[in-house]
Amino acid sequence: MSNMASAPHLPQSESRAVGWIGVGKMGGPMARNLLDSGVGLTVVEPDSGNRAKLAEKGAKTADCARDLRDMQVVFSTLPNDDALMAVVSGETGLIHGLPRGALLVEMSTVSPECSERVAQILSEAGLRYLRAPLSGSTDLAAKAALTVLASGDRAGWDEVLPLIKTFSARQFFLGEGEEARYMKLVLNTLVGAFSAVLSEALAIGASGGLSRADMMEVICESAVASPLFKYKQEAVVNDDYTPAFTVSQMIKDFTLISNAARRNDVPVMTTGLILELYRSASNAGMRDEDFFALVKWQEKLSTR
Template sequence: MNTTKIGWIGLGNMGIPMAGQLITAGYSVTAYNRSKAKESALKEMGAEIALTPAELLEETDVVFVMVSDDQAISEIFGGEEGLLQAKTSDKIIINMSTVSPKISKEMAGRCRDKESFYLDAPVSGSVKQAETGQLVIMVGGEEEIFEKVKPILEKLGKLAMLVGSYGAGNTAKLAINSLLALYAQGLAETVVFANQNGIETADLLNLINNAAIGNIFTKIKGDAIIGDNYKAAFALKHIVKDLGLAKDEGISSPLAKTAYETFKNAEAGYGEEDIIAIIKALK
């Protein structure tokens, strides 16, 4: 049994399997989620439940946060019963959410004022990688704190890398997700073009996946297109948010601008579906 007490906030599609990995690894995990119905799944795995973020931080050593956006981070940290209201110090808070570098820098400073420590550590990968501990984790913050928690991060991912100071992990994630958007739109446009000219989707994807341009993404999302399966592993609305954050950070290249407009226009109709549902907007 690992003696470090873990707190987990955010039990969405990624949060539940990631927290479950830590329970399986022998850590004592206490969870908090704004939507109480989702807490039962982790409780069945053996987790304890805290009533507030502040209580969670007081009862644990390292707290992971995995929520949707900057607003959620502001509420979790700065709310009336938020993490920053905890009467404690020397705790480590690891924010794994895909949020702006700006808010990470702000929360790092506010944690420092409370004599605790902050890392931004967003992940690359989807539900399957979360379920198997094969995520890629990019971290911003102090090297000493990163080294302390690296063994825990390695239970969640196949690679945990410190890429810079506060906010650097978020910047790296926005860069990767910008490429993800280009992959998705490029694959969708390629399939649409081929179909318009009489090429079957399955035949085209067989060619792609046996060529140098094939990769895990084209295989997984190609299978989704063939199976007409657009259940969200990574919802299209989230890539709109991430491209918007990258835009706010200064990305202005031609492909990035085009992808943002394409996904933004598709969000109303397909936002709750998987990112590769962009193909339906392009047809």
Template sequence: MNVFWLGFGKMGEPMALRVAGAGHALKVFDLSDERRAAARAHNLEVIESLGDAVAKADAIVSSLPNDAAVSQLLADEVGALLNAKPGTLLIETSTISAAASAVLAKAAAVRQLGYLRAPISGSVAAAANGTLTTFISGPEDVIERASPIVSAYASTICVVGDAEQARVMKLAVNLMVTTLVASLGEAYALCTKGGIEPKVALDAISTSAIGSPHLKFKANALERRDFTPTFTTVQMRKDLKLISDGARELGVPVLLGAAVEQIMSATEASGFGEEDYVACAKVIAGLSGLQM
């Protein structure tokens, strides 16, 4: 397929390379000079405007940071959808609100596009290896048509509905992920103050019944005091706001989520906003009288 790729960021880059490697003809657009240069370094065709490249595309795939970027680059009066021909696939992989996605769905319907909500879950390494998980929702025929592209970067594809369900699913998973990491920080402080060596404590946590792959990954980073971001505190705060707003609209209490949102707010205020969100362990340790 002729694929127009919108957003060549931290996750967009390895996903786009997987799609290009699967034999699809790829054209890349990004607002950042640095990211456009990165695409050119991979010998990908970079375009400077949305017009002709979108008009010739069989599919548009977007990987963008937030609701505002999705609205600006896709749905606004000068967005990519304006130039898309009827029948074009729109595969939107960002973590955005169900409300923003519903606006995008209306814009896609006006242009007679096939809209697939397809937020992804996993690390940059998983994106590079083609082993991401994606939660998808949309019409059955759109899901089928999008499969050759989605399967290039995701090994686990969870179909959860035909409308905005994928957006809700992604936020629900992120709620559990961030709660798990915050509880890891508390457990770490508890064990350390209780006289257990940090490595011993983290190894025991990782091999316990709670030791999921994600927890093991974060525990290993915490043991090494490596706060290099795979997902920053600022990014997680953005997702927590989406979670709380979405839950409020649905009338669902997220009591643990509210507490974790405050923990991440304190983490950002402590100067760790651009570090991995496991840096919340440093804030919890400090409140416990520990030095990290």
């Protein structure tokens, strides 16, 4: 396992043309950081506005994944399992265009089961596969401060690490299979739980007359302080749940977590309860708010 600091502008010898599929909220700022390092980039993206933003930065565009036929390295940041399967093996998918030996660096949050299928499909097509899901927010993506969790083709990892360093601050290689997918689920389990537990803790404190500002100040200077709590402190105090990661996205991730646990016969009673909390908040109209809106939802439940 390796943890490495970010790199400066790429030397000319390491610059190359690469493909990128999906340049939305996360993929967009990551791709821009890669462009800023001097890498030639061709993007595939259904949203015309997102395409235009990258084209203004110097990226070329392609209509579909199959059109990235000259690329030896392709990154993808996609919303779910179905999107990944379509990009890889659909009618206009990568397996119909990429040259043998090319590498897919797949950075989405998808199920380990889907990732296993992708690995088999790519292997049969003579293509290499690196799982590289991300930990971090859209703000961290813009600052090139993401954490990359990788597993799969080790030679491919060594090959693309200089590129990955252009949009991340920390990088971990975890194994040659689906380890990175599971590590992503581990982190998201904890992240989602933090919001759920904090919301109940603050409700208890409020019932005893404590202000939210005082509670968050003490929490962030206590033994239970965390970078996540400090990052969310101002938003929680001000009741500002402008989304960095939405309730609906957390529902998606906790569903992946629950399904992976069930598949591997791991009992996760607490995780199941947290998933239902997010579903309840979504049903209460908070679907598109930041996942720390559980604080607001819990407050409404607790108001006497």
